[in-house]
Amino acid sequence: MGIRKRLWNWCPRPKKPVSTYFTRLAIPLYVPILVGMVVLGTFAAVILPPILFSQVEESGRVTEVVERVLFPGGAIVVYKNPIYETPKWYISIKLHNYITCEEDLLAYVNSRTNALNELLKSLSADRKVQITATFKEPLESTDFKNLYGNYYFAESDGNGPNRLAINVKNETSGRLEFFILDGPSSEFFEEIITQPIKGHLRMINVISFEAFVRVDAVKNLANDPRILLVDPQECLTIRGLVRKYSLMGFKVTVDRPPLLVRVFTPQETSNLVTMDELLNNPSKYDRWRLYFVGKVSDLVHLEGSFFILNEKLLVCYKYYGIDLSEQIVAEGINNGDYVRVIGTFFKEGSTIYADKIQKAKEEYPATLTVNELLANPIKYDGQVVHVFGRISDLGNLDGLFFRLDGKILVCYSYDSVDLYSQISEAQNGDPVIVMGVFSHDDPLLYAEDIRPSKIIKQ
8 A cells, every 4th residue: 555654654643641531330329218218217118119229239330341353453342331320231332443563554444444345335325424534644734625625524414523633733832733623614624724723723734534424425535545544433343233232222322433643542441450360361351451560671772662561561662653762761761660551462472562651659559359458467557558349338337438348448538538529429339449558457448549440350
């Protein structure tokens, strides 16, 4: 295809913080009921409908991957998501790309082009299709305006706003930056060509865009020599998955294909996979987004692209579209230092391709189970620990406490610490990780952070 590295050389990596978003779990109905029982006594216990207690048996409802269809360059991933405040679930289907080199990019492009061609064979010419299109090289603003107008890409027909991935020049700093723009009207598009966005970002060119257009327009786009890829939202494989889970009674949503402006569109970040578990089962965690804290070794500044974490895990910090060398130097990271690494794991070479590296002041404590902590409580007395367990007795104890696995008392509000907001939407049975100072006498954990866990630790 001869694109070599032009696409990614033209696409500055967006400077976004790694998501630390954790899904909040809904307040169960039985908590206010229990409070009501205390106030109203036996009378309330008699008249409350039994159905209000039906959610007590539900526990630990978190988003999980239920199916993954791998293809060269990426994967179609099926997520099962809880509908909070109800005992129901819904399915979301997302397309991920896994690109670390030009070969990965070409593999993704070929895979999705084949998927598009198969889809178009099954559609009539007057049907409309949601697509994401990427240029081989960013298209100048005026050229894109003409293409945009010819195919009426602003027309969404209620399918939601289409977006543009554009390069802009920051007139304050003079730097080139990346910007996602909601699909404008022709008048607004004319305005952003001539006027700075937000007063200081001047549009340079367009990298990729979303559109909801007729099949004949899709075919014309796919044949345009300036286009690298036309990626459909619902290929035949995705349509088959939609039918499969719809017949099972689920509501199914399908995300739009990713805008090709980042190297990765990875899955959820997970911290409950140990390095030993990862390296013993690399195929299980292939293309998972993970983070670890460990000790750096075999780091060679300037010339190198890799280092070793905890003398076990190979970390790549300079690869296609990503170069964290300057960040490593700026933070003064050297061999022997502890760092926090976030990236996507590839089983080939058992390597984690980092997109974020931060220097850590000290080794991050391993996550313990309740039984592991109680097996040697004196060892951890007075220390900051990370403990995995399920919430219990929430709302049943005097004071601002709950228990983990019914064994360790957790205090979530004391002195200047108030973590009520972190457990306000939790329910008994939810899996969480509590960080705090452990006291072996009670045993009691003075919590400093409480976060939901997406992986059940055995």
